Amino acid sequence: MTLVAELAARLALIDDMPDMGAAPPSPEDIARFEKFFAPVGGYRPPDALVEEHEAPGPHGPVPVRVYRPVDRAPEARGLVWMHGGAFVGGHLDMPEADVVARELAHLSGATVVSVDYRLCNGGVHFPVPHDDVHAAFVWASTTSALLPSGAPWAIGGASAGANLALGVAQRLRDEGRPASAVLLAYPVVHDPVPTGSPEQVARMADLPRVLRFTAESTFFLNRNYLGPHPATTPYAFPGLGRLDGLPTTFVSLCEYDDLLPSGERLVADLRASGVDVVEDVVAGAPHGHLNVPGLPVARATLRAMSDVLQRA
Template identity: 40%
Template sequence: MTNTQLSGTVPRQARARATLLGYAMRALRTLPRPVQRAVLNGATAGELPPVAEFVRMLEVAGAMPDPGPTHAELLARFPELAAVEVSEPAIEGVPARLYRLPGGDPEAALVWVHGGAFVQGTLRMAEAHWTGLSLAARGIPVLSLDYRKALHGVCYPAPSDDVLTGWRWAVSQPDLLGVPAARMHLGGASAGGNLAAGVAKRLRDGEGRPPASVVLAYPVLHPEISGWDAAALAAIRDRPGAVYFSPAWVRDLSAHYAGAAGPADPYAFPGLGDLVGTPPTLIVNCEADTLRRSGELYAEQLRAAGVSTSVHLLPGAPHGTLNEPFTDAGLRTVDLLAAWLRRPAT
């Protein structure tokens, strides 16, 4: 696939196929949630469509159906979440949700960014909503941010700028988050982890107050992934229910997301360039996830730069554990995030 195709030109036959899939996804959103789950869960294993086709499909669909649990289903499984107050603060150009328990004296707060391969995801997805509810129920306020997706010609730095705007708003509103700016942390999952780490680097380099720490769940931090042999890749690709990002797909998505900045930009891909001065960082990797190599490499780079770094591996877990609230791996991920945020300041 060429860069020209990734910038928006799709061969005619592929464009027609992607357009048809887009309309199918749009129709699927109108069907009952169990039907959406059955269709999407049966289509997750194996190779993803080429990036240009995937982007075209999403541009037509408007948004992908969300097969995750509803709010009511989350409360039925986790009744303690009902105590959390959820509001939608007005941040210019950046949709957001604020999760807090009434009263209390929080020790830390988290500004959180969901994933979605830079091209999809919403504040309603479990990775955003359940994470916010779960941490807030444990006494950790969460500001969950949305951002512009890399669709319809949008690319870096627009999503990064949105996260930066949300972070700057948070540190200017300590009363709303319940903690001073010095106790606010910045984090994200998957592509959201990329955005959080990239913004943390921008803040380190003078664009605002750095976070107390950086919190990353199964992040992608480099424009390419390496270190996998064919057998290991095939095992992830063929695993039922797993999300499989091939090295070629990650490379093409990176070129699409980076746009004119190019995939060598150290803020678009925070695993590139100097990491000295990065705040303390937590990284949670999933074993059955090709992006794990990026998280592992980033941890090595941080430690070499003298950054306090904590790394955890979820054995056997596929990518996206925070989108699976009813699994042991999903619960373990939230536990790790909460424990990190509650640790004594150093």
């Protein structure tokens, strides 16, 4: 196994942990998992001007957190961003939300709106999280207090958040008000997840189960997200839907990720649909590398995202 050195050194923390998608984790398991994804020593996220707001939505108010840069001149562009968490977890304080938003505001000068969409717990299913994200994008892109009218707004997310970002980008295209760009990190866009090559399957077999998205766990998580809806419902699993007419789309994929074949298929299908695609394949990284603050490969991905955002 050739994981990036910073994470390879931490594997002993999680080697014997079970697949967290197959059963509720214990508090001890959660603590060990968080240590594995702890910040790299010496890293400090950029400062930002941070405000808490609510966007009106069809299922009630949607909490959002707005980030503006403080150590560079702000630019008239925005990004609506969604954290991951398999549709059942995640929050605005996790690194994939807070640190990513701070870094992208700092690197690009953009105003970043991080969305606290409803999770699929307690009877919540699609389209509720999708509707929350759509409402947050409409609010952000039409609120003059954030950016001048007509400023470009991109949309992006990680893992389950990337599913929501791409699904809403398709909906915005169909509504005639497209996003300026789409930024996706290790996206969840197909159901079922395509099978990888023999080499990729063998590579994943050596990874601790807690870092895996096995067929069993993705089946459970996807069914929980969909509720009574089929996977082909428009915008639910956007890799199964129409991809033409989307703006420039950045797709970051991780070498050690069961979802890599899905991401590779998405990239191929986007290109076949005439979409301008920027692909970022992160060698040695597991799914969720943006959740490790200061990880060098994560910072490289964020710089690549910022480049696309600044050109949007």
